[in-house]
Amino acid sequence: xxxxxxGSTVKKxxxxxxxxxxxxxxxxxxxxxxxTNADMDPVPVENQTWTIWTWMAYWATDTINLGTxxxxxxxxxxxxxxxxxxxxxxxxxxxxAIPMVLNGAIGARLHIPFSVIVRSSFGYYxxxxxxxxxxxxxxFWLGIQGxxxxxxxxxxxxxxxxxxxxxxxxxxxxxxxxxxxxVSYFLFWIxxxxxxxxxxxxLRYLFAVKLVAAPITAIATLGWIVHKAGGGGELFDLxxxxxxxxxxxxxxxxxSSVTGSWATLACNIPDFSRYARKSEGQYIQLPFxxxxxxxxxxxxxxxxxxxxVLYGTYLWNPLDIVTKWLENGAGGRAAAFFAALSWYIAxxxxxxxxxxxxxxNDLTVMFPRFVNIKRGCIIAAVVGGWVIVPWKILSxxxxxxxxxxxxxVFLAPIAGILASxxxxxxxxxxxxxxxxxxxxxxxxxxxxNWRAAAAFIIAVGPLLPGLAYSxxxxxxxxxQGVINxxxxxxxxxxVVSIILYTGFSLVFPAKxxxxxxxxxxxxxxxxxxxxxxxxxxxxxxxxNFGDVGAVDILGERRESxxxxxxxxxx
Numbered sequence: 027x028x029x030x031x032x033g034s035t036v037k038k039x040x041x042x043x044x045x046x047x048x049x050x051x052x053x054x055x056x057x058x059x060x061x062t063n064a065d066m067d068p069v070p071v072e073n074q075t076w077t078i079w080t081w082m083a084y085w086a087t088d089t090i091n092l093g094t095x096x097x098x099x100x101x102x103x104x105x106x107x108x109x110x111x112x113x114x115x116x117x118x119x120x121x122x123a124i125p126m127v128l129n130g131a132i133g134a135r136l137h138i139p140f141s142v143i144v145r146s147s148f149g150y151y152x153x154x155x156x157x158x159x160x161x162x163x164x165x166f167w168l169g170i171q172g173x174x175x176x177x178x179x180x181x182x183x184x185x186x187x188x189x190x191x192x193x194x195x196x197x198x199x200x201x202x203x204x205x206x207x208x209v210s211y212f213l214f215w216i217x218x219x220x221x222x223x224x225x226x227x228x229l230r231y232l233f234a235v236k237l238v239a240a241p242i243t244a245i246a247t248l249g250w251i252v253h254k255a256g257g258g259g260e261l262f263d264l265x266x267x268x269x270x271x272x273x274x275x276x277x278x279x280x281x282s283s284v285t286g287s288w289a290t291l292a293c294n295i296p297d298f299s300r301y302a303r304k305s306e307g308q309y310i311q312l313p314f315x316x317x318x319x320x321x322x323x324x325x326x327x328x329x330x331x332x333x334x335v336l337y338g339t340y341l342w343n344p345l346d347i348v349t350k351w352l353e354n355g356a357g358g359r360a361a362a363f364f365a366a367l368s369w370y371i372a373x374x375x376x377x378x379x380x381x382x383x384x385x386x387n388d389l390t391v392m393f394p395r396f397v398n399i400k401r402g403c404i405i406a407a408v409v410g411g412w413v414i415v416p417w418k419i420l421s422x423x424x425x426x427x428x429x430x431x432x433x434x435v436f437l438a439p440i441a442g443i444l445a446s447x448x449x450x451x452x453x454x455x456x457x458x459x460x461x462x463x464x465x466x467x468x469x470x471x472x473x474x475n476w477r478a479a480a481a482f483i484i485a486v487g488p489l490l491p492g493l494a495y496s497x498x499x500x501x502x503x504x505x506q507g508v509i510n511x512x513x514x515x516x517x518x519x520x521v522v523s524i525i526l527y528t529g530f531s532l533v534f535p536a537k538x539x540x541x542x543x544x545x546x547x548x549x550x551x552x553x554x555x556x557x558x559x560x561x562x563x564x565x566x567x568x569x570n571f572g573d574v575g576a577v578d579i580l581g582e583r584r585e586s587x588x589x590x591x592x593x594x595x596x
Contacts, residue, residue, distance in 0.1 A: 134294025151473025
């Protein structure tokens with residue numbers, strides 16, 4: 027049965043913060059004095075439901091959205107041609123697919139979220155810097171994507187009731203939105219809210235719906251406009267308007283835009299891979315992400331090109347094409363309604379997978395006493411949807427948008443340090459229980475691993491002038507070389523952070539953080555060995571590896587781990 031709070035409980039929650047406390051989870055790995063909750067624990071075996079098909083559906087649905095559609099066309103708009111746009115998409119997504127797979131493997135094997143894994147490299151307390159940074163960005167884009175997706179609601183309502191266009195505007199110009207726009211945005215947000223609460227283990231059902239709706243709508247839109255235009259238009263015949271080094275750095279800049287759009291997921295992909303049934307299933311991301319992203323981008327190029335023939339202007343956003351259908355009578359309005367509904371599903375699906383769950387996982391770690399994943403999703407929806415006033419940002423805050431767009435500068439080193447720590451420094455041997463212990467082997471010096479801090483600062487430092495220039499070109503005086511360096515900011519930060527962190531860790535090893543074998547968060551098949559379980563449906567002997575009830579490491583062994591960690595205590 028669904029839990030419904032009693033009247034006295036509601037009254038307490040309205041008058042005291044303590045009433046919002048979650049029950050202390052006895053199954054958590056953390057010491058008794060550290061508050062945690064089950065959503066931070068390794069995923070129990072019965073919830074490890076993601077297969078290779080789930081991964082393919084995940085990326086097929088996550089990449090088919092309004093942003094991907096416009097990406098390739100925008101490459102052509104800045105002076106390159108379609109011959110450049112396709113390799114830009116392939117190379118850009120392949121570059122970001124590498125950390126996706128490297129960091130995704132950590133979650134798939136250990137079944138723990140990014141916000142816990144990051145303690146291994148940054149230290150127990152410095153990890154909070156990464157967690158806060160990632161959660162802010164996730165909530166920001168949660169709101170921005172919602173504000174963009176509200177156009178879907180407007181189209182559906184106009185298709186259903188054309189008189190919706192006649193709603194008088196009672197909001198001032200300074201509001202950055204009309205009355206009609208506010209109604210559409212509120213409906214987008216309130217309908218999206220319960221969908222944000224879908225547990226990650228049940229997302230495959232949403233993937234199935236989106237996998238049918240979004241591709242069919244995208245291909246149908248392409249077929250309709252190419253048929254009406256009598257071909258694909260002239261966008262494919264447009265020559266390059268740049269050459270030489272200008273072209274090279276513009277190419278890199280476009281590639282960075284592609285990689286930067288997935289910078290958050292390159293860090294937090296363990297939030298999803300932790301639900302994997304088999305660790306090798308997530309490797310499908312490496313070829314599949316570039317393939318599906320490029321296919322969607324090509325659809326965008328052809329459709330945008332044909333729109334010029336039909337309407338005399340390039341329509342980069344597919345919703346602008348759908349809006350034109352409202353003028354074609356009842357049949358056109360029906361087509362517009364279902365097309366907008368499909369894009370609404372696509373937009374919400376991307377918001378869930380790329381933003382909502384990411385922010386919720388971070389909030390559970392920052393406030394474990396009060397927040398679990400479900401509460402985290404609600405908080406993220408409120409903060410991202412209303413507190414940051416996303417429609418106002420879109421209408422007027424170009425400088426702020428430029429800064430948030432360049433936020434990949436900070437996320438690339440985090441992804442690089444996370445990957446190099448697991449694969450090169452720790453050699454895949456992680457002591458999972460110590461990740462939950464502030465005095466465990468990953469405390470380093472006062473909870474801070476200076477090697478990660480130094481690698482991060484050095485990797486980010488050279489890119490900050492370029493970020494400042496992108497925000498305020500007229501007020502920033504820097505050399506062309508620094509500007510050119512910023513054109514491949516994500517790749518620079520990712521590679522440099524790997525080299526620096528690995529180098530620092532080899533020259534100045536933190537021996538107390540190294541383990542000769544993996545210590546799982548659940549009782550392994552053979553204690554002290556690095557043996558991974560088979561599929562979720564397989565027999566797990568009497569150890570029941572992966573059962574949340576077995577998280578306690580069976581008493582004495584958990585106590586021995588704690589005693590060992592206390593020896594490291596500073």
